[in-house]
Every structure is written in structure tokens, then in C-alpha cells.
Amino acid sequence: MVRLVLVLGDQLSEGVAALAGADPARDVVVMAEVMAEAASVRHHVKKIAFTFAAMRKFAARLEAAGWRVLYSRLDDPANSQSIPGELLRRAAETGAGEVLATEPGDWRLYRALEAVPLRLHLREDGRFLASHRVFEDWAAGRRQLRMEYFYREMRRRTGLLMEGDEPAGGQWNYDAENRKAAVGKVFVPPLRFEPDEVTREVLALVGARFPDGPGRLEPFWFATDREGALAQFGHWLATGLPRFGDHQDAMLRGDGFLGHSLISLYLNAGLLEPLELCRAVEAEWRAGRAPLNAAEGYVRQIIGWREYLRGIWWREGPDYARRNALGHGRALPAMYWGAPTRMACIGAVVGQTLEEAYAHHIQRLMVTGNFALLAGIDPFAVHEWYLGVYADAHEWVEVPNVIGMSQFADGGVVASKPYVSSGAYIDRMSDYCGSCGYDVRLKAGEGAGERACPFNLLYWDFVGRHAARFRDNPRMAQIVRSLERMSSDRQATIRAEAAAVLARLDAGETV
Ligand code: FAD
Ligand code: DLZ
Ligand code: SF4
Numbered sequence: 182m183v184r185l186v187l188v189l190g191d192q193l194s195e196g197v198a199a200l201a202g203a204d205p206a207r208d209v210v211v212m213a214e215v216m217a218e219a220a221s222v223r224h225h226v227k228k229i230a231f232t233f234a235a236m237r238k239f240a241a242r243l244e245a246a247g248w249r250v251l252y253s254r255l256d257d258p259a260n261s262q263s264i265p266g267e268l269l270r271r272a273a274e275t276g277a278g279e280v281l282a283t284e285p286g287d288w289r290l291y292r293a294l295e296a297v298p299l300r301l302h303l304r305e306d307g308r309f310l311a312s313h314r315v316f317e318d319w320a321a322g323r324r325q326l327r328m329e330y331f332y333r334e335m336r337r338r339t340g341l342l343m344e345g346d347e348p349a350g351g352q353w354n355y356d357a358e359n360r361k362a363a364v365g366k367v368f369v370p371p372l373r374f375e376p377d378e379v380t381r382e383v384l385a386l387v388g389a390r391f392p393d394g395p396g397r398l399e400p401f402w403f404a405t406d407r408e409g410a411l412a413q414f415g416h417w418l419a420t421g422l423p424r425f426g427d428h429q430d431a432m433l434r435g436d437g438f439l440g441h442s443l444i445s446l447y448l449n450a451g452l453l454e455p456l457e458l459c460r461a462v463e464a465e466w467r468a469g470r471a472p473l474n475a476a477e478g479y480v481r482q483i484i485g486w487r488e489y490l491r492g493i494w495w496r497e498g499p500d501y502a503r504r505n506a507l508g509h510g511r512a513l514p515a516m517y518w519g520a521p522t523r524m525a526c527i528g529a530v531v532g533q534t535l536e537e538a539y540a541h542h543i544q545r546l547m548v549t550g551n552f553a554l555l556a557g558i559d560p561f562a563v564h565e566w567y568l569g570v571y572a573d574a575h576e577w578v579e580v581p582n583v584i585g586m587s588q589f590a591d592g593g594v595v596a597s598k599p600y601v602s603s604g605a606y607i608d609r610m611s612d613y614c615g616s617c618g619y620d621v622r623l624k625a626g627e628g629a630g631e632r633a634c635p636f637n638l639l640y641w642d643f644v645g646r647h648a649a650r651f652r653d654n655p656r657m658a659q660i661v662r663s664l665e666r667m668s669s670d671r672q673a674t675i676r677a678e679a680a681a682v683l684a685r686l687d688a689g690e691t692v
Contacts, residue, residue, distance in 0.1 A: 182278060183209055183275050184203065184207070184208045184277055184280065185271055185272060187264070188200065189290070190235070198307050199282050209271070210243055210250040211271050212239075214253060217266075219232075219391075221289065223565070225394070225538040226397070227397070230398060231405060233383045238405055241379075268297055280300070281302050281304065284303055309488060309491055310339065310484055311488045315338075319334055331492070332485035332486075342473075349477075350477075361430075362431050368424075371416070371417070372412060374402050380405055395519075396536070396538055396570065397535060397536050404452075407447075407452045413444060423475060424475065425471075425478055426472075428440055429542075430610055432610055434612050437540065441542075448483075449573050455483050455484065458483060493595060494576070501581070501591065507588075507590065507647060510559050511686065512558070512559065512562065516531060517566055523617070523618030525613045526607050526611065534549075539572060546587055547600065547602060547610070551602060551636070553587075553588065555636065556683060564579065567579050593654075601643055601644075607636065614634075619632060626678070638678045639683075648665070
């Protein structure tokens with residue numbers, strides 16, 4: 182009897198578990214562009230276009246390899262507009278009673294698949310280097326989970342950058358060398374791909390169906406197939422890797438990409454594989470074309486952070502996105518959707534995000550994430566924003582980064598302390614402050630609160646609001662003590678000036 186093989190928009194790998202367990206002579210592949218996915222949050226139009234174009238090309242690739250593919254286009258009048266609905270429709274068409282699927286990286290979809298009245302065979306997603314079992318075995322019995330130890334385990338398991346049992350160069354981690362600013366530096370830009378006929382058709386569809394965005398659809402220059410994704414990565418290997426570590430945390434107004442590789446959207450969609458990228462990076466180092474700190478820094482992001490956070494997401498379960506350890510409830514300010522702001526850093530990162538569906542790690546963590554945390558924005562609203570606006574965002578990777586690393590809403594599962602800073606950090610790592618309506622040197626009580634950098638005002642107010650929680654945190658205790666050593670007048674000024682900023686946010690005024 183025929184079986185349906187479900188391939189989701191981020192499962193575009195020929196070796197994905199559902200396909201690996203199926204038989205092209207007997208089984209039928211189901212792929213579907215549906216509103217339930219495209220509009221599950223306010224998705225950036227570039228993300229929707231990338232997903233649909235990559236899905237269409239992958240479907241053609243499967244057909245060329247001998248599979249029968251039933252592909253539902255968004256504008257097909259028969260399309261039921263949900264994944265379960267399309268499975269039922271295709272089951273009725275083909276007489277199939279069983280579905281082979283690969284675990285989705287989103288609990289909402291996971292639950293929806295389980296509820297489909299067909300016999301479901303859900304396979305673990307084998308595209309990760311650490312299976313659920315490997316992560317669980319590593320985590321079991323540990324009082325505290327930390328990425329660094331998991332990463333070392335992954336280095337040993339994969340043999341990447343190892344000399345026998347020892348890390349290459351004698352050190353596991355060269356992060357301390359990766360904190361340089363980039364003012365005055367010039368970086369080679371990423372490749373830009375001219376949309377072909379398939380992509381142009383998708384762009385017309387997305388433009389017509391999602392005329393109000395969010396985000397800007399064109400120019401659209403992402404790769405939409407494996408060959409393009411490999412070309413982008415190869416270009417970066419030659420031009421970006423040698424300096425990757427050095428300026429990883431830097432931010433520049435005129436360059437949103439700096440030396441970053443821009444492959445997360447392809448990797449997360451399934452067009453690239455994590456191990457092939459790491460092996461290529463290691464080969465560059467072994468050939469003497471890239472320094473060890475660059476190669477190690479890159480490999481750590483992929484076999485360390487990416488795998489670790491996915492393990493945490495799975496382990497913490499379906500309610501993880503709803504955590505709110507700090508009890509934050511403020512609405513997401515309109516400036517996150519492009520409303521005017523006097524804050525040059527937020528303006529630059531949000532502007533770039535709406536233009537490109539991309540921002541690099543430190544922009545996400547230390548600008549938009551930092552501000553949301555300091556201002557006490559509802560973490561679920563922050564999560565929905567990140568899930569929507571970035572082309573690489575899928576729940577399994579976005580939620581642990583946002584709820585865990587960025588918003589400390591999980592109470593410290595991912596981060597040992599909240600990632601918050603005053604304006605000084607942004608000033609050190611970027612050129613944003615020079616063109617800002619605020620003065621990064623002014624703190625609470627120094628001149629009018631209207632001119633002092635909001636990060637400076639909100640930073641100490643945040644520490645004060647959460648002093649009881651952070652007093653016992655070894656990495657925060659010193660900061661809490663610094664606040665408590667300030668005079669009561671000064672503390673009152675901090676509270677008053679921060680309250681004025683927050684009141685402006687609540688009133689929907691420009692900040
Ligand atoms: P590079 O800087 O060139 O790094 C190489 C690769 O390392 C990335 O492509 C990515 O696959 C991996 N990587 C690096 N850091 C992380 C990390 N923290 N978690 C997972 N993988 C990592 N990444 C996503 O892929 N999807 C998301 O939805 C996402 N949301 C984020 C939200 C916040 C608040 C923060 C702080 C980070 C988030 N990240 C997310 C991680 C990181 O910002 C992106 O992976 C990175 O910016 C992608 O750009 P790149 O390919 O140029 O990365
Ligand atoms: C991101 C996305 C979008 C925008 N649209 C679709 C879609 O129409 N059909 C589909 O199969 N997948 C889509 N995706 C990717 C899914 O949302 C993805 O499978 C989940 O985020 C699980 O990780
Ligand atoms: Fe951002 Fe403050 Fe610098 Fe302005 S002064 S760019 S708000 S950090």
C-alpha cells in the first residue's frame with residue numbers, strides 16, 4: 182500500500198530520515214506551501230520567499246531522482262492551507278493510510294502531526310550531530326549544563342581540530358582572541374544570486390499574498406538550492422574565514438554582514454550539512470590558509486552552540502517558549518517593526534533586519550535582545566518577533582537563543598547570567614553611537630534624561646529591579662553590590678529616569 186512521505190520546508194536534504202526510510206517505487210512525497218506555516222507568526226517576506234523557492238527546487242530535484250512528488254502551491258484552490266489538511270487530502274487522493282515523517286523542529290507542528298488520523302511513523306531528525314540519546318547521556322546527572330563541556334565532547338566525537346586526544350594548538354577555545362572592533366576595516370561582501378524563473382514566480386506570489394510584509398521582498402539575492410548555498414560558503418571560506426574570529430562581535434553601520442558566513446538559513450533548511458562545513462573549515466586551517474582561532478571559533482558555533490541549544494530545546498519541552506522567569510510583560514515597541522527611533526543602534530539593526538532578514542549574533546544579542554531584556558518586554562512577544570523576522574529562524578534554534586540566551590526567561594538554563602550591558606559595550610564594538618540622538622557617555626543624573634543613552638538608564642534600573650534574584654548569582658553579585666553602594670539619591674535618579682524612558686515606550690512615543 183502506498184505511503185505518504187512528508188518533507189517540510191526546513192527538511193530539504195536528500196538524506197533526511199523520512200526519505201531515507203521510504204521507497205521511491207512505492208511511496209509518494211508530500212510537500213506543501215501552506216498559510217498555517219507561512220502565517221504562524223509575522224514572517225519576513227524574504228523568509229517566506231526563500232522557503233517556497235527552495236521547496237520548489239528541492240521537489241524538482243526529488244522528481245529528477247525518481248520520486249513521485251505531490252506538491253501543493255500556496256495559490257492552488259484545492260490547498261487546505263495546513264500540513265495536516267494536505268496530508269489528509271493526499272491520503273484521500275492516493276488511498277494512503279500511513280505517513281512517514283521526520284520530527285519537525287517546532288512543537289506546534291509536532292503536536293499537529295500527532296493528531297492527524299493516519300498511521301504516523303515519526304523518525305528522529307538525523308541531520309544533527311548529537312542525537313537525542315547522545316545529548317541526554319551527556320546531560321544526565323550533571324548539576325549544571327554548560328556549552329563548553331558539551332563542545333569538548335563533540336570535538337572528541339567528531340575528531341574535528343584534534344591532535345590525538347588533545348585539542349589542536351593545546352587549547353579548546355580561542356574566544357578571548359575574538360573581541361576586536363572593526364571600525365575602518367573592510368570586508369568582502371557575500372555573493373548575490375540573481376533570481377531565476379522559479380524564484381521570480383515565487384517572488385510574484387509572495388508579493389501578491391503578503392503585500393504588507395513585514396520586511397522588504399526585493400532585492401532578493403539569497404541562494405535557493407544546494408549548489409548556490411555551497412557557492413556562498415566556498416566564497417566565505419576563501420574571503421571571510423581567515424579573519425572570522427577577530428571581528429566576530431563587531432558591528433558597523435555600513436556593513437551588516439562583516440566577516441560572517443551567512444549560511445544559517447541554508448544549513449537550517451537542510452541545503453547544507455553541519456559536518457561538511459566543519460570539515461572544510463578544518464581543511465583550510467590544516468592547509469595554512471586560516472589561523473586556528475578562526476577555524477576553532479567557527480567549528481565551535483556549529484558543533485558547539487548549534488547542537489547544544491538544539492539539545493536544550495528538545496530537553497526543555499513544549500512549554501519552553503512560554504517561560505518568563507523574570508516576570509516581564511511589556512508590549513514589544515513599534516520600533517521593532519520599523520517605527521522611528523532616536524536610538525541609532527536599534528534603528529540600524531532593525532532596519533537591516535527588515536531589509537535582509539539577517540542580523541549577526543551580536544546584533545541580535547547585544548542590541549535588540551539587550552534592549553528588550555532591559556526594558557522588560559514580554560519574552561513570548563520577543564520570541565515571536567525573532568521567529569518571524571530572521572530567514573534562519575525555526576523554533577528549535579530560535580527559542581533557546583531568545584528565551585534562554587538572550588532574555589534569561591528560562592531562569593538560567595542556557596546562560597549563567599543575563600546578557601545585559603550599558604551603552605559602553607555597544608560603543609566599544611560598533612560605530613553606531615557616533616550618529617545617535619543620545620549621548621553614550623551620559624548616565625542617569627548627568628544632564629537631561631532626554632539625552633542620556635537609554636541603555637545606560639535601563640541597565641542599572643534592571644539590576645535594581647532584579648537585585649533579589651541576582652544577589653546570589655556569582656557572576657552578578659558584584660554588579661548588584663555596585664548599585665547598592667550608590668547613594669540613595671542616585672538610585673532614586675536612576676529609577677526616575679528609567680521610568681521616564683519606559684513610560685515613553687508604554688505610551689508608544691518615539692524613544
Ligand atoms: P556565523 O557567524 O558565520 O556563524 C556560523 C554558524 O554557526 C551559523 O550559521 C550558525 O549555524 C551557527 N551558530 C552560531 N551561533 C549560533 C547560535 N547561538 N545558535 C545556533 N547556531 C549558531 N541562529 C539561527 O540559526 N536561527 C535563529 O533563529 C537564531 N536566533 C537567534 C536569536 C538570538 C537572540 C541570538 C542571540 C542568536 C540567534 N541565532 C540564531 C544565532 C546566530 O545569531 C545565527 O546563527 C547567526 O547570526 C547566523 O549568521 P551566519 O550564518 O552569518 O553565522
Ligand atoms: C518557515 C516555513 C514557511 C514560511 N512556510 C512553510 C510552508 O509553507 N510549508 C512547510 O512545509 N514549511 C514551511 N516553513 C518551515 C516550517 O515552518 C518548518 O517546518 C517548521 O518551522 C518546523 O521547524
Ligand atoms: Fe545605542 Fe546608546 Fe549608542 Fe545611541 S548612544 S547608539 S542608544 S548605545
